[in-house]
Structures are given as C-alpha cells and as structure tokens.
C-alpha cells in the first residue's frame with residue numbers, strides 16, 4: 667500500500683514528485699483535474715471522468731495528452747501502487763513555457779501528473795450520523811466568470827467556502843449563486859426530497875456536472891422516483907424531508923443539519939428530525955448494486 671505519483675511518466679514517491687515553479691498549474695491554477703476512485707481495484711466510470719476532462723480542456727483551450735496515454739499511465743501507476751482500493755487524482759497543467767500570463771506562451775507543453783493514494787472512504791458511521799453543512803457567505807462564481815462546470819485547478823472559490831464552514835464547526839459548505847439559489851457543495855452535488863419528489867439544482871445555475879450526480883439521477887428514475895432539476899433557495903433545504911450530497915468519494919451522504927452563516931450570527935437548523943432519511947439510503951443501495959453489476963463482475 668502506498669501513495670505513488672506519476673510525473674510525466676516517472677513513478678516516484680510524493681516527496682520526490684516535483685513540478686517546476688514556472689508550471690502554470692502552480693502559478694495560476696491553469697490546469698484541469700479529475701478525481702476517480704476504484705472499486706475492486708478498477709477505476710470507476712473512467713470514461714465519464716475523461717469525457718468531462720475533455721470538455722473542460724476544450725473550454726479553456728488546453729491540449730490534453732492522447733486519452734490512451736492517460737489511461738496507460740493511470741493503469742501503470744495503480745498497479746505499481748498496489749492498493750486494495752485507490753483514490754486517483756489526474757492533473758494536467760498547461761505546462762511551463764515562457765514566463766507570463768498569456769496561455770500562448772506555453773502552447774502544447776502540457777504536463778500530466780497522477781497521484782494515487784490508498785482510498786479513504788467515509789466511515790459507515792458517518793452515513794448514520796450525516797453531515798452538518800454550512801450555507802456559506804462566499805457565493806459560487808457565476809458561469810459567466812469562471813464557469814463552475816469546468817473542473818480546473820482553480821478551487822479558491824470552494825476553498826474560501828470550506829474555510830467558513832470549518833470555522834463555524836460544520837463539516838462542509840454549500841454555496842449559493844449570486845441570486846441566493848443553492849448550487850452545490852465544495853466538492854459534491856446536492857439533492858433534497860420535498861414531498862416525495864427528488865430535487866437537485868439545474869446545471870444552468872453554474873455547478874459541476876458530477877459523475878455521481880448523473881448516476882443518481884439515472885438510478886432515481888429507474889427506481890420510479892420523480893426527479894426535478896429546479897432552482898431553490900436554502901430555505902427549501904431546511905424545510906426538506908431529507909438532504910444529501912453526492913460525489914465520487916461520498917456516494918450519497920445524508921445531511922442532517924444546516925448552519926446558516928449569512929443571517930445575523932449563526933443559525934443551526936435540523937433537517938427533518940435530524941436523522942438520515944430513507945431515500946438517500948435506498949438510492950445508495952441501488953448505486954452499490956450498479957457498481958456491482960458494472961464494475962465488479964467481469
């Protein structure tokens with residue numbers, strides 16, 4: 667079991683994994699990334715992650731290495747790390763080139779870095795307790811600025827919100843858009859249940875299209891649930907029958923309380939009776955069956 671990095675094809679332990687200080691990923695967050703996890707040692711939904719990375723790269727005009735190279739290096743690093751289950755971070759920066767802001771200074775010199783770590787999934791006890799999510803004062807950057815649909819290395823918006831949450835003693839943060847509508851968590855998407863209907867914010871508000879979000883929407887529909895993508899304020903979360911967050915690492919994690927930071931002082935509100943609800947549990951079980959069907963049996 668080990669943490670293993672792959673810097674432009676060289677497999678090295680983290681303390682020897684270095685990139686030049688003139689790398690644009692380091693200087694400007696001028697990079698794209700994906701987080702993938704394995705189930706039974708195999709990367710989960712790699713195609714969807716790589717498709718999202720293609721989309722981001724296209725939008726910021728960053729040329730990626732050929733997909734076959736990314737997949738080959740990923741497999742090689744996973745095998746060498748030898749973890750039972752891994753967390754994988756795929757990072758591609760625009761490289762170094764000449765010093766200066768203009769992306770044209772580095773054209774074509776991208777840099778592929780992979781970080782493979784033993785997977786640390788949330789403990790089951792966390793699913794029983796649920797999360798406390800802060801409604802951050804920091805707003806999600808609008809799609810017309812740095813579009814949150816892009817998974818770039820520039821995560822300061824999310825970092826600022828997470829900092830607020832941790833200062834308030836909450837586990838994580840949910841960000842509102844400039845109009846006060848719920849968008850997403852700092853590294854996860856949000857769903858809630860309102861009178862039996864499953865609701866999640868529409869992509870048009872400005873949020874990342876989570877691979878897990880898409881899967882839960884598909885699974886909810888096959889389960890016969892009514893799913894609506896519609897905008898709501900944070901009051902709808904506080905009034906919901908249940909709230910949960912989805913991501914590669916969390917699958918579907920219940921939210922059992924909310925901290926409103928924006929009003930005068932901090933206001934803590936329980937979600938329903940403050941215990942995880944049945945829909946998140948049922949959908950997570952169906953998700954696990956999907957994992958089993960598609961990734962575990964060959």
Ligand code: PDD
Nearest residue numbers: 701852853854855874876877878913914
């Ligand atoms: N985060 N929203 C944001 C802002 C994210 O960074 C992520 C993923 C998600 C959920 O996406 P997915 O279901 O594809 O994991 C939503 C990863 C896990 C991370 O940065 O660690």
